[in-house]
Amino acid sequence: MTHSSHPLIRLYFKVGLIPQIFLGLILGIILAAVSKDYALSMSLLGGLFINALKSVAPILVLILVIASISNHQQGKRANMKTLLTLYFAGMMLAALLATVVSFVFPSEISFGETLMQSKLTPPNGISDVLKTLLDKMIDNPVNALVNANYIGLIIWGVGIGLALRHASETTKTMMNDLSYAISFxxxxxxxxxxxxxxxxxxxxxxxxxxxxxxKYAHLLVVLVSCMLFVALIINPLLAYLVMRKNPYSLVFTSLKESAIPAFFTRSSAANIPVNMEICKKLKMDEDTYSVAVPLGAAINMSGAAITITVLTLATVNSMHIDVDIYSAVLLCIVTSVCACGASGIAGGSLLLIPVACSMFGIPNEISAKVIGIGIAIGVIQDSVETALNSSSDVVFIGAVSAATQKKQITTSNQ
Known part of the structure; x- marks a missing residue:
């Protein structure tokens, strides 16, 4: 039986994923209200879904890192240094903002008695966090894959990716195909x-x-508030520092023409043609945006940095783990690096939450449940996150192009 031959299956594939998740959320609430016993029996469905995420996340992280680094294009660097600085500064400030807001308005998540009783050895401070990071970095790659050691997988992924940059095009293509297969x-x-x-x-x-x-509503308000603050305050400030003029015309244009389509597609990669057209219409430097738009769709992920930080700190807070200021700053750095590796699919940033959680000794079973909760609120969160990520690309590219054009005019007048 093919999905085209049965009306119910046809309807399932015709209706978008967001309405389906929203419907699942509503039905879950109704069932819990009507029959507690039947609702508890539905833990099988939730458990299977979480286990599926747990099984695919480690190999996804490893392959994505290898593929993205090995296929990095060398050559034309049209203003890439300034853009990369803006990208990382934007993600770092977004993570810092999310950290501060998470401390001021702490969020909590319930994991159930079984998970809360799992073995957990929280770090006592920055020294323990650093020791955990270093131990995980030098882990055996097979062991890292089996035990879902994401820090070790990223280190091995970077190492293998750098080595494969000198490999043949056939090998690089194979890595791209493998990355696509895992993403599929x-x-x-x-x-x-x-x-x-x-x-x-x-x-x-x-x-x-x-x-x-x-608790879900509180978590969602914290996430969306941080993302709006980045879009309306932090991004314009960074753009102003580069272009030295009022950036809000560019910001509002990017929100209107880039953020709105991205909100509904929930994919930075799918929004690349939209951003290309916006940059062309605004007469930005073609050498810059032709390289920067695809690059930004892959690594400029302020929204992902916020999501990973807020959900990690909500988990840490729920597990009653104390976090000192140094560990919080280190978390921001790790989160910003993780955000660069967020896959281009809807909800991709959620799959990197275990990387940040592992810094605090939080087991994979708990971080996988956090991913499931993230998907539950992702009906709104992921749409806003993608809108922020995509519109940020246009703002930063526009700022760099404006600065470049201003410099060219000044040079020609001298």
Whole structure:
């Protein structure tokens, strides 16, 4: 039976993923309210979904890092140094903002009695966090893959990726194909997110009560508020420092023409043609935007930095782990680097949460549950995140182009 031959299956594929996840969320709430016993039995669906995410996340991180570094294009560097500085500064400031807001308005997540009783040895301070990081960095690659040691996987991914930059084009193409194949498997798993969210929400609410909905709402408000602050305050400030003129005309244009399409597609990669057209219409430097738009869609991820930071600190807070200022700053750096590796698929940043959680000794079982919760609120969060990521590309490229054009005019007048 093909999906085109049955009306119900045809309807399933015709309706978008966001409405399906929203429906799963609503049905989960209703079931938890109507029958606690049936709702608890739905933990099987939520568990299967979380286990699927746990199984694919480590290999996804490793392959994406290898593929992106090995296929990095050398040659034309049209203003790349300034742009890369803006990209990283934007992500770092976004992570710092998310950290401060998370401390001022702390969020909590309920994991259930079983997970809360799991073995956990929280770090006592920055020295323990650094020791954990260093131990994970030098882990055996096979062991890192089996035990979902994301820090070790990233280090091995960077090393192998750098080595493969000198490999043949055939080998690089193979890595790209492998990256696509793993991403395709992730997309299949994400297609089952409505069922997973239904089971997760129903069983969680049945076990912890409806107070959990308030925690979800609080988490969502913190995430969206941080993203709006970055879009309207931090990005314009960074743009002004480069272009030295009022950036808000550029900012509002990018929000209107780039953020809105990205909000609905939930994919920075899918929004590349849109951003190309905006840059062309605004008469930006073609040598800059032709390289910078695809690059920004891959590595400029302020929204992802916020998501990873807020959800990690919500997990840390829920597990009653103390975080000192040095560990918080280190988290911002790790988060900014992780954000660069967020895959181009919807919800890609969520799959990197275990990397940040592992800094604090949080086991994979708990961080996988956080991914599931992130997908549940991703109906809004992921759309806003993608809108921020994509519009930031246009703002930063426009700022650099304006600065370049101003410099050229000044030079020609001398």
């Amino acid at each position: 498997i992730v997309r299949i798993i994400i297609r089952f997110a409505p069922l997973g969210v239904f089971g997760l929400v129903a069983s969680t609410l049945a076990e912890t009560g409806f107070g959990e909905l308030l």
